[in-house]
Amino acid sequence: MKRTWSKRTAAVHGGARRSQYGELSEALFLTQGFDYPSAGAAEARFIEAGPDEFIYARYGNPTVAMFEDRLAAIEGAEAAFAAASGMAAVNGALMASVKSGERVVAARALFGSCLYILEEILPRFGVEVAFVDGTDLDQWRAAVTPGTRAVFFETVSNPTLEVIDTAAVAEIAHAAGATVIVDNVFATPVFSRAVEQGADLVVYSTTKHVDGQGRCLGGAILGPRDVVRGPVETYMKHTGGAISPFNAWVMLKGLETLDLRVRAQAASARAIAEALAGDGHLARVIYPGLPGHPQHALFPEGGTVLSVELAGGKDAAFAMLDRLDIWKISNNLGDAKSIATHPATTTHQRLSDARKAELGIGPGLVRLSVGLEDPDDLIADLKSALTGL
Ligand SMILES: *Cc1c(COP(=O)(O)O)cnc(C)c1O
Numbered sequence: 001m002k003r004t005w006s007k008r009t010a011a012v013h014g015g016a017r018r019s020q021y022g023e024l025s026e027a028l029f030l031t032q033g034f035d036y037p038s039a040g041a042a043e044a045r046f047i048e049a050g051p052d053e054f055i056y057a058r059y060g061n062p063t064v065a066m067f068e069d070r071l072a073a074i075e076g077a078e079a080a081f082a083a084a085s086g087m088a089a090v091n092g093a094l095m096a097s098v099k100s101g102e103r104v105v106a107a108r109a110l111f112g113s114c115l116y117i118l119e120e121i122l123p124r125f126g127v128e129v130a131f132v133d134g135t136d137l138d139q140w141r142a143a144v145t146p147g148t149r150a151v152f153f154e155t156v157s158n159p160t161l162e163v164i165d166t167a168a169v170a171e172i173a174h175a176a177g178a179t180v181i182v183d184n185v186f187a188t189p190v191f192s193r194a195v196e197q198g199a200d201l202v203v204y205s206t207t208k209h210v211d212g213q214g215r216c217l218g219g220a221i222l223g224p225r226d227v228v229r230g231p232v233e234t235y236m237k238h239t240g241g242a243i244s245p246f247n248a249w250v251m252l253k254g255l256e257t258l259d260l261r262v263r264a265q266a267a268s269a270r271a272i273a274e275a276l277a278g279d280g281h282l283a284r285v286i287y288p289g290l291p292g293h294p295q296h297a298l299f300p301e302g303g304t305v306l307s308v309e310l311a312g313g314k315d316a317a318f319a320m321l322d323r324l325d326i327w328k329i330s331n332n333l334g335d336a337k338s339i340a341t342h343p344a345t346t347t348h349q350r351l352s353d354a355r356k357a358e359l360g361i362g363p364g365l366v367r368l369s370v371g372l373e374d375p376d377d378l379i380a381d382l383k384s385a386l387t388g389l
Pocket of ligand 1: 111
């Protein structure tokens, strides 16, 4: 009999479907369509498809289903719908949850594209959106008025690594009857406790740690089966946000090594944060895994990303970036390769200066996504880039 698996076992075996060949490594079903045994079988499947019956890859595909079921098993969610990208997942989770005349409350520290959906798209369709400082529970209490349909936040914000108290916000939201939708990228499925903390829909960009080697875009929406296989699937399958079976296969295989990679990257991130703390060129080292972080208790594992603020502002940040050797200047994160990003001029460029200041995205801020290289080499590279600034 199948017992409940731990995350690590689910990551290797969860969701496996075998063909008649009994292949050990999961098969890549690179097919859009499926051949029905009869016209009557086609009709029956369009009325209701069974768990191993597929219609069209925009709706589902065996490789995609393996990825969805494995990720759901790791996360401890009942079901998942895989999406073409993290943004397709964020958009799908929100659009499937709210309608005209309803209210959404969101934390203001958001990834630029998430902000675009909340600030520009939803209001176009008559959805009222209010923003709060996500770390201030009084602001949530005041903003989540009766009739609020959903709350949305990044559990750990990009790039300033504020950690939101998911359980406390969920309690406030649920008391008002609102659905809790979280973007959980920085927590990763490895360290996530989102479902037990009360998140109703958990969204990932699997482009990040799940692929983990910078190859494919992907995303997922996880939650209760009746919601994911209900309004979420209906919205996603008719609006075309499906993941490609090839990308789903890359992600599925990525899940097998996710735990090892994320734990190694987080251990290196901690070592780097400790090595940089107190460096005179840096005004701040932000890492939730350090005891001095204001929300350390909410995310002691810390994750794989830290941010540093150069005392010398943009010039110093650019000079440091340009002197790095191993660290690549790019904007992905969760990758095996360590990546340094200047958010103010790239990922968060479109925010106004006032908004950047409000979110703490100063000109000296550099986000460091820690990869799988030797942490001593990564520290030496950073120290040598800082020396002489
Ligand atoms: C990258 C990212 C996204 C968007 O994911 P894509 O796969 O690039 O579409 C959304 N939210 C957060 C927090 C991210 O880091």
